[in-house]
Amino acid sequence: MRRTSSTVVVVAGEGADKVVSGLAALHNVxxxxxxxxxxxxxxxxxxxxxxxxxxxxxDPLADVRDAWVDFFDQAAPHGGLEVAIESAVGGLAAERLLLPDYYVVLDPEGMSPTRRHWWLGVLAGTAPSRVVPAAASVAAVSDALAHLSTGRWWPADVTGWLRGLPKVVPDRVGLPSSPRM
Structure with missing residues (x-):
């Protein structure tokens, strides 16, 4: 998977386009x-x-995110999540899509529970320091950029991780598995 010399940050959530536009005046952004x-x-x-x-x-995983949320909210027919995953796998392999170094998630507390679990459970559980919640303002995101911390990147086997998402259940993300009897 291709990596760039720049630190790539996706701003996600309501009003992300306006916040990103407001960051254009920052030096080195x-x-x-x-x-x-x-x-x-x-x-x-x-x-x-x-x-x-x-x-x-x-967000290069937007279709996967939306399909995962719809799958667990029972708002879409079966198979949609798998189709979104395979499309993302193909896009990443062909380098049409590029995973960011960080996600800055705008106002996650205002999101639906399943969508919030995607950001703060699924993604943050995979790479904890790579998902940063922030208020939906240029100032808050600018501050978040100035304080990004290092940590593990996305899984080395992104394909396996993506294909395993149908088994990643909201409210169970990050909890230890129960022992089998």
Missing amino acids: RALVAGDRAPAELTRAIAGAGTTYVVHDA
Whole structure:
């Protein structure tokens, strides 16, 4: 999986595009609002940024996130999550998609419980220091950027991790497995 020389940060949540736009004035930050850009076009822009931080609002796992939430909220037919996972696996393998170094999640306390579990359970459980909650403001996200901590990156086997997501149940994320009798 490709990594860039910049620290790539996805700002996710309501109003992410406005927050990302507001970060453009910061020194050493390239702010990219996805808008109508295709994922591959955005990936090329991120890879060629050459700044300390590249901040954008195009979550490469958005379809997986939405399908995972719908699957556990029983709001979608069976198979949608698996299709989203395979699409993401293909996009990552072909380098049309690029996992960020960090996610800054705007106002997670205002999200539905299952969506909040995606961010603060599934993703944070996989790479705890890589998911940072913040208020939905330019100042709060700017402060979060200044205080990003290091920690383990996403799993080495991203494909296996993604394909295992249908078994990652909300409210059970991060809990030890019960012993089998």
